[in-house]
Amino acid sequence: MKDIEKGKLKLNTEDDTRTLGLRIAEAAEPGDVVALIGDLGTGKTALTRYIAEGLGVREQISSPTFTIVKEYKSGRMPLYHFDVYRLESGEELLDTGAEDMLDGDGLCVIEWADKTADVLPGDSLAICLEYGESESERIAEIL
Numbered sequence: 700m701k702d703i704e705k706g707k708l709k710l711n712t713e714d715d716t717r718t719l720g721l722r723i724a725e726a727a728e729p730g731d732v733v734a735l736i737g738d739l740g741t742g743k744t745a746l747t748r749y750i751a752e753g754l755g756v757r758e759q760i761s762s763p764t765f766t767i768v769k770e771y772k773s774g775r776m777p778l779y780h781f782d783v784y785r786l787e788s789g790e791e792l793l794d795t796g797a798e799d800m801l802d803g804d805g806l807c808v809i810e811w812a813d814k815t816a817d818v819l820p821g822d823s824l825a826i827c828l829e830y831g832e833s834e835s836e837r838i839a840e841i842l
């Protein structure tokens with residue numbers, strides 16, 4: 700994704716995470732893929748919510764853990780929000796019909812993307828999230 704600086708970013712509070720999400724939404728073009736990697740509670744869904752906000756999505760974003768993907772069509776482009784935690788391989792992701800979304804007309808944001816890394820586009824924007832030193836701090840590494 701153009702215009703997104705690579706490297707490590709300290710997110711002191713959730714507001715910094717929001718700023719990152721809005722920036723990603725602004726830079727996103729149809730067919731882009733954001734691969735989110737990080738442990739439980741590091742903020743993958745939170746970041747996705749702010750990306751959605753930036754795209755102008757009006758619906759409430761809820762975790763797609765049991766459906767694998769949820770589509771939101773009310774923003775400036777479709778948002779396909781995946782949570783592939785329960786999948787074992789990239790093959791399984793393709794079996795869900797994800798291919799049309801991955802090189803489609805919208806932005807794909809994928810939680811637990813490391814589980815399906817083998818089938819994601821090479822030019823995906825990978826963001827690794829880690830806990831920081833305080834309750835509200837996270838470290839994002841953008842690759």
Ligand SMILES: Nc1ncnc2c1ncn2[C@@H]1O[C@H](COP(=O)(O)OP(=O)(O)OP(=O)(O)O)[C@@H](O)[C@H]1O
Binds near residue numbers: 710711712714837
């Ligand atoms: N700087 C921060 N950025 C993002 N979230 C933060 C931050 N500080 C605290 N939080 C809190 O951390 C939690 C992150 O939860 P979230 O559901 O987004 O994590 P997740 O990575 O999607 O977890 P899961 O693996 O269960 O899907 C939220 O309760 C959020 O309010």
Ligand SMILES: [Mg+2]
Binds near residue numbers: 743744745762782
């Ligand atoms: Mg989540």
